Amino acid sequence: MKPKSALRPVVKLFSDLFLAAASFTAAMVLIVPDPSVPIISSQFFPLLAGALLVRLLIFVAFGVPRQRWSVFTLRDVERLANTVMFSSLLFYSSYFAVSKDIFALKLGVVDTLMLVSILSLVRHTVSAMSRRRAKQSTTTPTLIVGAGEAGEMVLEELIKHPDLGLKMVGFVDDDWDKTGMRVKGMPILGDRHSIPEIIEREKIGHIIIAIPSTSGDRIRGIVDNCRGFDVDIRIVPALKEIIDGTVELQQIRPVRVEDLLHRKPVEIDQSSVKRRFYCKRVLITGAGGSIGSELARQIGAYGPEKILLLDIDETAVFNIHRELQDRRLTCSLCPIVEDVGNTAAIKAIFSHQRPDIVFHAAAHKHAPLMETNFRRAIRNNVFGTLNMLRESRKSGVDSFVLISSDKVVDPVNFMGASKKLCEILTRRYGKGQKGRFVSVRFGNVLGSQGSVVPIFEEQIRNGGPVTVTHPEARRYFMTIHEAVQLITQSTVLARNGEVLVLDMGEPVKIRDLAQDLIRLRSIPRHKEVRIRFTGLRQGEKVTETLWTKDESVRPTIHEKINVAFNETEPELELDSILDRLWWAAHWGSRDEMIKIIREAIPEFNPSDGSESRMEEMTAPLSNNVEEPTYAQPLVNMGYVEPN
Numbered sequence: 114m115k116p117k118s119a120l121r122p123v124v125k126l127f128s129d130l131f132l133a134a135a136s137f138t139a140a141m142v143l144i145v146p147d148p149s150v151p152i153i154s155s156q157f158f159p160l161l162a163g164a165l166l167v168r169l170l171i172f173v174a175f176g177v178p179r180q181r182w183s184v185f186t187l188r189d190v191e192r193l194a195n196t197v198m199f200s201s202l203l204f205y206s207s208y209f210a211v212s213k214d215i216f217a218l219k220l221g222v223v224d225t226l227m228l229v230s231i232l233s234l235v236r237h238t239v240s241a242m243s244r245r246r247a248k249q250s251t252t253t254p255t256l257i258v259g260a261g262e263a264g265e266m267v268l269e270e271l272i273k274h275p276d277l278g279l280k281m282v283g284f285v286d287d288d289w290d291k292t293g294m295r296v297k298g299m300p301i302l303g304d305r306h307s308i309p310e311i312i313e314r315e316k317i318g319h320i321i322i323a324i325p326s327t328s329g330d331r332i333r334g335i336v337d338n339c340r341g342f343d344v345d346i347r348i349v350p351a352l353k354e355i356i357d358g359t360v361e362l363q364q365i366r367p368v369r370v371e372d373l374l375h376r377k378p379v380e381i382d383q384s385s386v387k388r389r390f391y392c393k394r395v396l397i398t399g400a401g402g403s404i405g406s407e408l409a410r411q412i413g414a415y416g417p418e419k420i421l422l423l424d425i426d427e428t429a430v431f432n433i434h435r436e437l438q439d440r441r442l443t444c445s446l447c448p449i450v451e452d453v454g455n456t457a458a459i460k461a462i463f464s465h466q467r468p469d470i471v472f473h474a475a476a477h478k479h480a481p482l483m484e485t486n487f488r489r490a491i492r493n494n495v496f497g498t499l500n501m502l503r504e505s506r507k508s509g510v511d512s513f514v515l516i517s518s519d520k521v522v523d524p525v526n527f528m529g530a531s532k533k534l535c536e537i538l539t540r541r542y543g544k545g546q547k548g549r550f551v552s553v554r555f556g557n558v559l560g561s562q563g564s565v566v567p568i569f570e571e572q573i574r575n576g577g578p579v580t581v582t583h584p585e586a587r588r589y590f591m592t593i594h595e596a597v598q599l600i601t602q603s604t605v606l607a608r609n610g611e612v613l614v615l616d617m618g619e620p621v622k623i624r625d626l627a628q629d630l631i632r633l634r635s636i637p638r639h640k641e642v643r644i645r646f647t648g649l650r651q652g653e654k655v656t657e658t659l660w661t662k663d664e665s666v667r668p669t670i671h672e673k674i675n676v677a678f679n680e681t682e683p684e685l686e687l688d689s690i691l692d693r694l695w696w697a698a699h700w701g702s703r704d705e706m707i708k709i710i711r712e713a714i715p716e717f718n719p720s721d722g723s724e725s726r727m728e729e730m731t732a733p734l735s736n737n738v739e740e741p742t743y744a745q746p747l748v749n750m751g752y753v754e755p756n
Contacts, residue, residue, distance in 0.1 A: 122178035126169070129177065132231050133168050137161055140224040144216070164204050164224070171200035181273060185233075185240040186265075186297075193236075194229045201225040241298075243272055252280035256317045258305060258335055259324035260286040260296050263349050267323045267365065268297055282315045305331075308338040321365060322348040333373045336632050346633070348372055370566055371559050371592050373629045379595040379673060381602040389470075389605050390415040393511070396468035397422060398453055398501065399475030401429020403561035404516055407597040408472050409433055413442045421466055423449040424475065453497035463504040470604065473501050474516040476535075480528040484652040484719070487527040491698045491706065494531035495538075499691070502542040502550070510548050512604050515539045517554040517612070519589060519657045523716050526652030530710050530717045536612055537713060541687060543610040551607040554677065555615040556589025556657060558596050565623065569630045577642035579627045582649050586624070587656045589617035599673055606669050614659050614666070616673040651720050661716070685713055 141157065172178065175196045180189065205221030208214075255271065257264045264284055271279050283300040285308060286292075291301045302311050311317060322335055332348070339346055348368045390412050397412075399405040400422035406429075409420055420437070424430045427450045434448040447466065451458045453475050476494045477483050483490035498515065505513045517536055520529030536552045543550030559566060572579045596615065603613045624644065631642045649655065660666060660677040667676040690713050697705045711717050 125180075125182070126172060126178040128235075129172060129232060130165055130169060132235065133165060133228055134161060136228040136231055137164055137224050140220055140227055143223055144219045160208070163208070167204040168197075168200045171196060171203065175199075182236045182239040182243075185236040186269065189236070190233050193232055197229050197232070198225055201228075240272075243275075252278040253318040254282045254315050255279040255319040255321065256282055256302075256308070256311060256315070257284050258286075258308070258320060258322045259327075259349075260284040260288075260291055260301050261324070263325050264323040265296060267321055267349060268299060270365075279319055282311075282317065285311065305335055305338060308335065309342070312339065312342045312344060317342075317344055320344050320346050322346065322368070325349050329373045332368065333629065336368060336373070336629075340632055368633050370626065370630055370633070373633075379598050381598050381671070382605065385605045386601050387415045390417045390601075392416065392418045393469040394419045394467060395421065395470045395472070396462075396466065397472045397474065398424070399473075399516075400424045401426050401433055402474060403558060403593055404597060404600075405472070405474040406433045406436075407593045408474065408600065409437060410440075411597050411601060413437055413440065413444060417444045419445045419447060419466075421447045421449060421462070421468060423451055423453070423462070425450065425452045452493075453500055454493055456500055459500045459504055463508045467508060469510060470512045470514070471501060471505050471510055472514045472516065472600075473498060476516070476532065478518065478528060480520060480526045480652045481650040483528040483531075484526055487703065487706065488698050490527045490531050491694065494528070495534050495691075496695060496698075498535040498538060502538055505548075505550075506542050506546060512548055512607075513539065513542070513550045514600065514604055514607075515550075515552040516600070517552045519554060519556040519659050521554065522658050522661050523718070524714065525654055525718050525720060527706075527719065528652070530714055530719075533714050533717075534710070537685070537687070540610045540612070546609060549604075549607055549609045551603065551610070552612045553600050553603050553615065554612055554659060555591060555596055555599075556617050556620075556659065557591070558593045559590055561593060565626070566630065569627055573631060573642055577631075578645040579631065579642060580645050580647050581623050581627050582647055582653060583655055584624055584646055585622070585655055586649070586653075587620040587622050589620050589657060589659065590626075591615065591617050599671075602671055603674055606671060606674060612677045613669075614675045614677045616675060617659070620656065687713070 138161075175192075177193070177196055180193075201221050201224065205217050205224075208221075209217040252275075257267055264286075268281060271277065271281055281299055283302045284296055285303050285305055286301050287304045289304070292303060294301050308320075312320075320335075320339060322332060324331070336346060346368050347365050349365055395412055395417050397405050397408050397420065400409055401424035405422075405424065409422060413420060420442075422430055422434055422437075430448045430450050434446055437446055449462065451462070453459060453473075475497060477486070477490050502513065515535055518529065518532050520526065521533035521536060522529075524530040524533055536554075539550050539552050557564065569579050599615050607613055627644055631644075661679075664677045664679050667678065669676060690709060694706065694709045697709055707717070707719060
């Protein structure tokens with residue numbers, strides 16, 4: 114800390130004590146009944162010293178010297194008055210208890226009222242001078258959208274930090290009764306429809322949206338009103354992101370696409386979820402991915418005994434492990450770099466760590482890429498899940514939760530078919546078990562690895578065009594945070610063998626998503642960034658759905674969690690299907706794999722087309738290659754482990 118900053122609280126404290134001495138003296142003058150009685154008596158200095166000593170101790174204990182004078186609000190007046198009254202009560206009640214003189218009570222009342230008034234007046238004067246200096250400085254004209262409590266807090270933050278170079282011009286607010294009024298000296302210039310006119314008239318360069326509870330449509334309207342102007346748009350985040358309800362400078366951030374898709378915040382039963390995870394050992398596969406890492410963050414707050422972070426990507430494991438260490442969690446952390454397809458390693462992990470709850474998020478999820486690497490999709494997604502299920506059942510876990518996808522509904526690609534097989538396996542393994550083996554199905558999550566949002570943002574930074582596959586392509590979107598909240602709540606609500614489907618609202622047109630990002634990110638903003646339609650890629654559909662026509666939907670006690678079930682589910686020779694599929698994934702052709710998968714999933718309809726050069730890299734093994742020991746057929750739905 115700089116010497117000037119270190120001395121500032123000391124200077125403020127002595128200033129307050131000087132004003133306290135002046136207030137005490139003035140109070141003595143006002144309440145002495147006889148003008149001929151001298152004020153300076155034998156009792157004056159001991160009483161003054163006692164009053165100042167008590168105020169010194171209380172002011173320091175309550176942090177009065179650390180309060181900013183440059184911004185002085187009604188909340189600050191209340192805190193200051195409470196501190197002064199407490200110190201007065203402490204001193205004058207002690208004085209009265211000793212002297213039994215009613216004079217002490219009169220002096221205490223007058224001194225307290227005068228001191229609160231004097232201290233408040235001085236602080237208000239300093240605050241007004243700071244605001245005047247901020248207005249007169251040569252800075253970027255700034256407009257705040259929203260003249261409510263959040264807008265006031267933003268104004269206070271801007272005044273506290275004149276070094277930001279932002280000159281406050283005023284507010285806009287949709288409440289017509291506020292138009293023409295002033296908030297902390299700043300005028301309300303109109304409603305949000307007046308923004309273009311105000312930007313042009315006042316040369317606005319910076320806009321801050323300070324309406325934390327507003328809808329995505331309203332934010333989109335504000336952004337549209339700024340279209341064509343070179344202004345920097347920032348936003349006060351939703352209330353759930355604000356700590357203790359106080360807006361701080363570092364929380365004001367650029368507008369994100371999830372702000373434009375803003376939905377009603379997810380509410381979960383925190384107490385029941387905490388009971389579910391408290392003092393439990395939790396294994397998370399794919400812990401370095403978007404969903405897996407957020408699961409680790411949220412579960413870590415519920416007081417588990419241990420979190421096992423398993424991922425094949427060592428960098429991802431390193432990053433999430435270090436992040437959780439920095440959070441000072443009460444649980445122990447165990448980073449594991451391993452492939453879920455490694456049978457012996459997965460068996461050893463369960464044998465030594467004995468997890469109570471398993472979240473299986475590890476999977477290859479990029480559908481078009483898995484069309485050219487379909488062997489890997491089946492080996493990793495299906496047989497990796499089979500490893501996890503078999504060991505979970507053997508060790509008697511309390512819960513096994515498969516993270517599924519909306520791609521399982523009438524799958525047209527190997528990724529969707531592989532995840533559908535995983536749902537079937539999870540339901541099969543749950544039969545007759547005490548633990549709960551469930552699947553949680555949902556669509557895309559914003560900001561995840563491989564999401565379209567960072568791709569669009571990069572294309573916009575490069576000047577475009579932004580590539581969209583199809584004008585009518587629609588997808589379900591949800592933020593990672595709310596998706597994981599619902600997943601953890603699902604572990605409490607689910608019954609064995611169920612497929613839980615998250616309510617993701619209405620599907621969003623990818624074209625609209627691209628246009629929203631162009632409005633937010635195009636630089637310079639007057640430059641037109643175009644959208645180019647490239648056609649659907651292999652393994653893609655125009656629209657996705659969350660359940661099939663054969664599935665019925667049953668609500669749960671949580672409004673955003675449903676159960677999908679099929680009352681006429683056919684019996685499958687699953688052992689035989691998996692034996693042959695495992696062989697085909699190593700030695701068979703693409704057509705053989707499709708034929709085998711259709712025995713379990715008749716609706717599987719992959720797109721036709723010649724196999725690409727990339728597919729040749731994962732061609733089947735030559736028939737003259739000696740079959741290794743681990744390439745045996747599956748027995749009892751599990752690999753035959755090598756000796």
